[in-house]
Amino acid sequence: MTAVLALDAVTKSFGPVEVLHGVDLALNAGEVHALIGENGAGKSTIMKILGGYLAPTGGQVLLDGRPAAFRSGPDAEAAGIVVIHQEFNLVPDLTVAGNIFLGRELTRGLRLDHAAMRAAAGELLARLDTAIRPDALIRDLSVPDRQMVEIAKALSRRARVLIMDEPSAALTHREVEALYAQVDRLRAEGVALLFCSHRLDEVARLADRVTVLRDGAVVRRALRGELTEDGMATAMVGRELSDIFPPKDTATAEELLRVEALSVPGIVHDAALTLRRGEVLGIAGLVGSGRTELAEAIAGLRPATGRISARGRETPIRTPQDAAAHGIAYLTEDRKEAGLLLDKPLAENLTLSALDRLGFRIDRANESRLMAQATRDFDIRAASPAMPAGALSGGNQQKLLLAKTMLPEPEIVLIDEPTRGIDVGTKQQIYRFVRELARAGKGVVVISSELPEVMGLSDRILVMRQGRIAGEVAGEAITEEAIVRLAMGLGAEVESA
């Protein structure tokens, strides 16, 4: 059987730096292929080459065994190759339906057939089990919802090959299940699928074939069942990974942050929480339950009512500057639109919220020192320090964002999806880092859609549901079931059957 789409000894260089060194890869019809590897290993680059968005420097792309030189993404799409990119490609000012049918609008005569597009989009979204309205504007959607729209858009193309770059990184539990169901359906329909993911349980669950990439070269190929999750992690990182979550310590009694009766009109209702020095407080909940909005309100990024006391004093927080002045920092889940200046060099991103540390005349030497320090502390892998942040691999952008958020040395850190798109090895580093922060006497709030992550990190977990805090679990009571029940509105008690 010839592969539908394959890479033959493909190399790729950006300027003088070669990032792929002779990669072979074959995608077969009716098969799910997973590509895994550390941040910056070259996964997205491979996917872009397969999808026609980048041209290989050496080697070739084979379509049905014949060399194919796609000139562009749409060119490859005409051949049935559809890509869901790691970074979204949606037009913020168009509706969901408008985006799904962008470039292939349905028409009736000369007029756009809005009704038909809305209906078709609604059907696709329903298949994905989401409540997104087809006529909502993309700019009003949360990051996970945008991801679902990307998936719906890809499904609307009749694909022979579907390539997905970390489709689940931004999704919670429930959407992920809908995604898996679609993957299973497409596989059964004979579509060749390629995806990459840093969630190894997902790789084990979905993939018929796994290819492990390290530093731009394939280091391991395996069939379903040949690699355990630990085996995958070891192959990716090149060393054994010990316990991924660091041990928890006990928080102090001193209260660092108290939030009372906080409401964000229409989204968060009457939320209350406290955070103590040395504590990691998790916030779990489904997409749309108001977790991000709650954190943004505390960080002065959203108009809200209620009372906030930071470090023992009640303070009105109306702007992000107010929050910063009280030692509160928020790490956004929306890296591309709200986190990094993609066209600016790494160092300018790093120091943006801590420029006062560099003096009235910006001290460039000191700035490069801070950058070098951050590169080491956060293991940021960049081809050159002068490159724009947008050229970093997704995971490395996340590390830069983390470094940037920590530079002003906040006391209260709200982290929204800390490890979105980050590989297992680095995850471990970040978890350790979060714990170190707590140990150093700061308070950390972690919002995460990955249950194991909130559970493994947090001393206490608040579960949100429909804009309210539905309950709290702490210590021994932290179980997946307890959290899921609260998130779904079933109450904390497990009823006996």
Added chain:
Amino acid sequence: MKRIDLHLLGPLIALVGLFILGALLNPAFLAPANLSNVLARSAFIGLIAVGMTFVITQGGLDLSVGSMAAFLAGIAIMAMNALAPITGVNWGTVLLGMGVALVGGLLAGAVNGALVTKARIEPFIVTLGTMGIFRSLVTWLADGGTLSLDSGLRALYRPVYFGGIGWITWPIIVFAIVAVIGEWTMRHTRFGRHVEAIGSNDRVARYSAVDVERVRLLTYALLGALVGLATILYVPRLGSASGSTGVLWELEAIAAVIIGGTALKGGRGRVWGTVVGVLILSLIDNILNLTDLVSPYLNGAIQGVIIVLAVVLQREKRTADER
């Protein structure tokens, strides 16, 4: 890397080329009197364009600067004429007039900035509006005619435009100082970084605890103050203001900024580039006037070609970066 440098230096090379061309075509071009004249006339647009660079870099625009200059010239002249009988024909009066122009500019700019940031109206719309308002105010104040400065004051004030150190007149000196401070501010200060960050992505800037509204407002106020400064240097040239003072200055200033390599969509500002842009525009004007190669009536057409060319060159630079 070589290629990119070439793009960065493009405007500078064009400037040098124009200079050599001018010298070859007419020996009078190199005469100090001519150069002094070119530079002094560049100074008005130049001062405004330096301020405009900050506004455009943060993602804004100001169409009102030409009308604002006329309006400020008008009220400064009226203030001095009104004060002269009280305070006398002396430098004190002139300084008060200068103060009126400067503070008036600062306030006018702040009004633009406040409408953009507090009332959240598009800068294009706000400044299109104030452009009309300032222009009609000065026409009304002059009652459709011309506001002229008291002749005694005019004689006193004259050296501010015509005097200087040798052939380097005061407007040139002030422009040079402002350009250097402007470039320094953009490159080396927190304010400059914030301006670039906001233009690059204002949401990221806000999430990074940058006071977006304040920085935006400050750029408009700064531009207004620089318009005031340009007015101070301009008034002694003619000693009068009318409804046709400063017409199209806004477009020349914006053109200079764009030619100099500042991105119109914001995020990347080059003050030195703006200076080069201003000089390119006035050299073209000067060369056309000195030679009969092309009719001076075609000045606008040539400037138009240069602007489009500059933008095309910048776009090539971007795609070269991406590859």
